[in-house]
Amino acid sequence: MHSQWTWQANRVLCLTLLNKCTSGRVNSLRPNPANGHALMTLKTADIDLAGPVASEARPAPRRRAGILARESRSAYAFVTPAFCLLAFLVAYPFVLSVWFSLSDARVGTAGNFVGLGNFERLFSSSIFLQTLQNSFVFTAAALTCKIVFGMALALLLFRVTRFKRLIRGAVLLPFIVPTALSTLVWWWMFEPLYSVVNWTLKSVRLVDHDLPWLPDPYLAMFVVILVNVWRGLPFFAITLLAGLVAIPRELYEAAEADGAGPVRRFWHITLPLVTPVLGVVILFSAIFTLSDFNIVYVLTKGGPMNMTHLFATYSFTLGLQGGEIGLGAAVSLFLFPILLAVVFLQLRLMRKAAIYE
């Protein structure tokens, strides 16, 4: 009874809408017997309309094919400029990079095919093995710090009520300022003679002599990681904060009513619900941390004794400064498998999210 009335009301509404859209050509509307009341077939004076909702009126198959073809033609027209740019300046260079890595190309010469010769040379070079190790240490350490402190900062920012914009703005600033320029100030802060860090450590009597921050391999690695964390932390904090805001309040109220303390609320509500966002942030950051160039190049240029080289800086040193383009391209291609893994995981995460929606 009730549904009959609803359908009647719907019919009136649909007819009104359709007539508005089709300038009064629709004159009857009947339920489609195959689909019950939800779907309906529309009989009109000159066109056949069939669809779940009247406002999404669809043309007959023959015309639909024509419209779809026209639709895709205009879609291709829209997409073409971006497609050409990406094909010519991303896809083609990538293929070129693979070719370089398999050749003995140098600056000014095309080079000959040498198979996997470059990779063999790399794996027998202690500098490259050191670079491999550095990349792993750098990425693992920087990511861990960013995850832990980023989460802590996000939780704190979530509870900030006064000066909210000011504090969020201040915290996000390192991410916005040009990295190459902000790294200069870190260099100055760790400068051997006039380091403000050493000055502070000495005045609170933590050390009695200047620490050789950048000339010492291990300290240099520490500084490079520190600067990367300084720059990357805001991205984690702000994105995780957005994830925290999206968690429904009711869950916390229910857990609190059931007697769960703050720690248990974090482990059983916050962490599981923020995990998808955290996953995406980690994947993003993994690729951009691993491929970092600016910080290492400005602070240490890969030194001392090649102890802070990452793939990007080593590839730069070999390919551009040393002129061995083939070898340099081979080094930079080590980023690619990790890129693929990240893309694969990201797409899986996004599909999952799409299913949940």
Place this chain on the structure above:
Amino acid sequence: MSDAIALSRVRTVRARRWRAIRPLLTVYLPVLPFVAFALFPLYFMLVTSFKSNSELYDVGSVPFWISDGATISHYQLLSAETPFWQWFANSLIVSVSATVISVVLGVLAAYPLARMRFPGSDSFGVAVFITYLVPPTLLFLPLTSVVNWLGLSDTLWALIVTYPTFLVPFCTWLLMGYFRTVPKEIEECAMLDGCNRLQSMLRILLPAAVPGIICAALFAFTLSWNEFLYALVFVSPAELKTMTVGVFSELIRGDIYYWGALMAGACIGSIPIVIAYVFFLDYYVSGLTSGAIK
């Protein structure tokens, strides 16, 4: 009886005071080191740029503030002895052009991806996503040959052409998410009224998506202003360098570091971005999170 009342009053007063102080201790105090960590280097950059050389290179003086009088000599050195304002102009030209190109191409590519079904739409979407994640450091060597082959090396065109390689995927991705939030129905009405796709996009969707476009443009501008690697590799004459590369490579000559001037350059180089940031903070936040959340 009155004792009990007095006691409970003391308790409520204490509880109230605790409630007032609690966020101070559990939120604002712990957030302080994070804020200090974020801001100190930038503060130190500013302070250093106004310090006189004698104070700068005095091991005994307190480095945290200026005690010997502020000076603008570092800024003067920058203006007088380096093509600093030329670098600034170069950065501006490159960033604005790259931003305009990228936003236009991004809008054009994002629209069909968000709204239309066409054969290959899914794979193009995935391709855009992959290129979005490709770091510039993976491609700078082959791009050098492409730039040489196009005859663009040592011109600003090299940067205007190559920056969109990472900006277009970013803008497309961001705008795609944004376009999807605009209801389809308004456009459908427009098209029933006889608009074609282009008209419907220009007249209906774009006005509704202005915040998304501002956001994409801001990020594109920031990313190109901050770019370092391509600018370092593709352009070598001193007067054609951009801000980031110029300050870094021209102010360090051998072992002589002009720390005051370096910091002055870093300050001025950061200012346009910081100004944009102060005015459009919310756009930055939404752009940052939309990439990861949507």
